[in-house]
Amino acid sequence: MAGQQEPVIWMRPERAPVGRPAERSRAEITAAAVELADREGLEAVSMRRIASVLGTGAASLYRYVATRDDLLDLMTDSAAGEYQLPAPSGDWLGDLLAVARQGRQIMRRHPWLPAMVMGRPALGPHGIDLLEHVLDVLADHPADPARKVEAFALLSGLTALFVENETAAADTGATRRAAYLRHVAAAGHHPRITALLAALPPDDDTPRDRFDTVLARSLTGVLG
Numbered sequence: 001m002a003g004q005q006e007p008v009i010w011m012r013p014e015r016a017p018v019g020r021p022a023e024r025s026r027a028e029i030t031a032a033a034v035e036l037a038d039r040e041g042l043e044a045v046s047m048r049r050i051a052s053v054l055g056t057g058a059a060s061l062y063r064y065v066a067t068r069d070d071l072l073d074l075m076t077d078s079a080a081g082e083y084q085l086p087a088p089s090g091d092w093l094g095d096l097l098a099v100a101r102q103g104r105q106i107m108r109r110h111p112w113l114p115a116m117v118m119g120r121p122a123l124g125p126h127g128i129d130l131l132e133h134v135l136d137v138l139a140d141h142p143a144d145p146a147r148k149v150e151a152f153a154l155l156s157g158l159t160a161l162f163v164e165n166e167t168a169a170a171d172t173g174a175t176r177r178a179a180y181l182r183h184v185a186a187a188g189h190h191p192r193i194t195a196l197l198a199a200l201p202p203d204d205d206t207p208r209d210r211f212d213t214v215l216a217r218s219l220t221g222v223l224g
Contacts, residue, residue: 009070030074042112077124085133095137107163114160143223151222
């Protein structure tokens, strides 16, 4: 039917129903793509490169993964499979912060992942498990279902933003930007910035140190 969208990859067969017997699997292709992205960045991921890593032809991979977008979705969901999801403890905020801390470590292991989470989030089988866990943690919370879903989105998005900021802070450009901010404050033309910097301790908290605090405030705000 014209205009009908293709279903997400997890709703399609593992491979084309015709042709030679399966030589690869989606999981194997995804693992190769994740390893390549971890090593060389997301821009290095192409069907041709993955085929080269696996020692096969690029055309054969299209029997398992129709497009690069499908591959990116598989990669994002594969990372979601790295979460450990214990039974809720009864402390909803503590449990959600535990999820966020795991997410932070996962995104540090996969530097390409934060941009994917913020720019093109995918909700595959592992992501569904994570959502179910968050909803289970919040089962007795009085917030309405829409707010609980917002909390799930906030948990992922804010964690990704923190990790991206940490990565940027490790760049030498961050030191130069901080020096310029101090220069602006010293000039005295922006009194609120001057007062803000003057009120900060010499070794101010980094975003890493304030991760739990900011997440807790945001989650509490969303859930009421």
